[in-house]
Amino acid sequence: MYSEKVMDHFMNPRNVGEIENADGIGEVGNAKCGDIMKMYLKIENDVIVDVKFKTFGCGSAIATSSIATEMIKGKTIQEALKLTNQAVVEALDGLPPQKIHCSVLAEQAVKSALLDYAKKHHITLDELNDFHPDEDHHEHGEEYEEA
Amino acid sequence: MNKRIYLDYSATTPMKQEVLEEMLPYFTERFGNPSSIHSFGREAKQAIDQARSRLAKAIGAKQDEIYFTGGGSEADNWAIKGVAYANRDKGNHIITTKIEHHAVLHTCEYLEKDGFEVTYLDVDEYGMISLEQLRNAITDRTILITLMFANNEIGTIQPIGEIGAIAREKGIYFHTDAVQALGNVKIDVNALNIDLMSMSAHKIYGPKGVGGLYIRKGVKIHSLIHGGAQERRRRAGTENLPGIVGFGKAAELAIENLDGHIRHVKDLRDRLIKGIMDKVDYVRFNGHPENRLPGNAHFAFEFIEGESLLLSLDMLGIAGSSGSACTSGSLDPSHVLMAIGLPHEIAHGSLRLTIGDFTTAEEIDYVINELPKIVDRLRQMSPLYEKVKGGQK
């Protein structure tokens, strides 16, 4: 059901933890739905020098958080803003259809952490003008017609 | 993966060697169609008759009250739709519970779209229905009570005898889904006043794809599968000969060995529960403390999510489940855990470990040793746990 990449990131997640005095913190999802992702960023000169995450969720939620941290670490804010859930899915060699929303969650966690950073530092990130992390991210994949 | 520990006996069981051996000749040698009148057909027919009498004996029924089906789900669908449509002239009201298997729930929902009214009884925190609520739900339009014998997720066993007595007193048909109960609880359909009862072979070390419906003589019911004259004209289709033979053997073994089986799985189950509850904090034990399936242990670990727990266990070769196997494709928390009032976030951290005849004490001890470490690892990653622990590391 899961690719080797997913299992690797699930069993050996990169960058788990918290950052004290983080420059930006994002939290998306909710416990009711069985998933919360929390992302911590340390940013120096517009570069993400450190990132950590904590996730309550399924295997793929943990794997997507883990790989998302790898994908933005060392990147500039502008580069990190370009992270899409499709890129996360591809980097993991695919996800089952009903788990795509975990990758959406990962994208949103990164964006909300950046938004938090922007707010704290009174800067505007135009890319995030339409970003509303509280939107219902639960798009549970393919539905079959049933009688 | 070197060692594999199967603790998902409620999802399905491996077949016993004795069952396989009994089935084998019927695939390639004694393969006749039981409806044929030649010797191949007659020996097939005899094998079916023997299986039917074994199953009848296992539940205290008469041989001609046993009907073979393609599984437990078909039996549930047949019992409920069959009784509903055949008795529509008497009423359109059905009583069931909120914790039934989907084969019952979705069938009831289908009937609701076709003009039937269904009352879904509540259960308490242990998964028990209230007999008083049941009594109050009965109207003069009620034609069927369908209420599961034992729950597949949390293992709770309902007071079937009392429910049967109420149904009998009111002259309402009583169907029970005994798919999980068969082979784990002593069942006598007459003592318990059961009118229809669903069973499934693959939960009692028999083959998959074979089930049975007990129908008390005189019950008015339509067929679900029309066609040939098999099963006393009530369930068409060439009989699954080896499967039925296997079901008969499995039922015989289950009944012969009922006490030994219960003792074995219960001892291991209690050892598992104690081991886990002693070593892990923030864990709830679900289902009824006494009235439960002997092999069922059901936990909810706070701050973590069931799938990641299952995957971690699986990496160590331990097979468990997070609710019913049928629902593991779904992302919603189980309807059973909602019905017993578990908060969503806690329901998500549920783990069902079900023990069977092949489980050993060594396997249980291995799980007692490994599971707490996994829970701990996942909690270390969880933002919810962080809050509770106040950030200590």
Place this chain on the structure above:
Amino acid sequence: MNKRIYLDYSATTPMKQEVLEEMLPYFTERFGNPSSIHSFGREAKQAIDQARSRLAKAIGAKQDEIYFTGGGSEADNWAIKGVAYANRDKGNHIITTKIEHHAVLHTCEYLEKDGFEVTYLDVDEYGMISLEQLRNAITDRTILITLMFANNEIGTIQPIGEIGAIAREKGIYFHTDAVQALGNVKIDVNALNIDLMSMSAHKIYGPKGVGGLYIRKGVKIHSLIHGGAQERRRRAGTENLPGIVGFGKAAELAIENLDGHIRHVKDLRDRLIKGIMDKVDYVRFNGHPENRLPGNAHFAFEFIEGESLLLSLDMLGIAGSSGSACTSGSLDPSHVLMAIGLPHEIAHGSLRLTIGDFTTAEEIDYVINELPKIVDRLRQMSPLYEKVKGGQK
């Protein structure tokens, strides 16, 4: 009884050794529930996927258009009731024939009681429908044509491609019961414009109690068995894992070896027909001379009755059938033989011998030798024969 000659392959087939071997591991070792997410479940799921793709390949379908059922009868019931109820808003008229299997006929009769209208097409003396009658039967309320691919008694194969084309042109769903055709005729559901197709494993050297329904993508259909999310939420119930694996293997073997199989059974069948027709008087050969199942031989011997013929054959170890195995419990002459216009007294003397992969020329020669003697013996006892022969003995 020393030798046993099985000539009832249309009733059911013995399973092939290769099929059994493919199934065996799934009973006791790889026994997981395909819905479970652990390793036992995943290996089970993979096995089901492989079987599904083998079956899809055998009929030119896509993998996600194949749904496994508990047999051919369930597939027929599902297809017909499922389409009827899901498309009731579009119409209530169904077209079928007078020679369908009971799984189709009785389902249609059930629907008639529930407000549907059914046209039962006639067939000619060979068992062929008329395309013109079919065209004329279509109304703007017609939602389904259900018309069997090949008849189980007399072996006649219908012009499925032409029927499919008409259905497609009129925008009506076309279901065909291909239980007898699969493995005996090349089938491509797209070339033939088939929308739904019923199949059964035990007619193609696979296991009993497993069937399949092909459902073209986009067809509107209700479920027959509600419950768990198996089979893309359309057919609930824990999958018959070994059975499905066996069906997949049997389908693969059948397709790989289709030409060889057809040649083998047809040669023996023609040898049998010639042998019998040459040696026996007052015998009719039923069904279509060319468009028929390769292994099907169907005779009607005048002046004698089928059951006594079958019993006499059985005493010699020869297993045949007097019409469909499903109806052999009944005393009425077969509805198929009535439909082709056989007089009652002649229909009663019918004998179906169906040949399969394990049949040998020696077996056929033995039957050619013994059958005429039996017919003669029974005729000597028959008051009808007496009249014809004018009392000579």
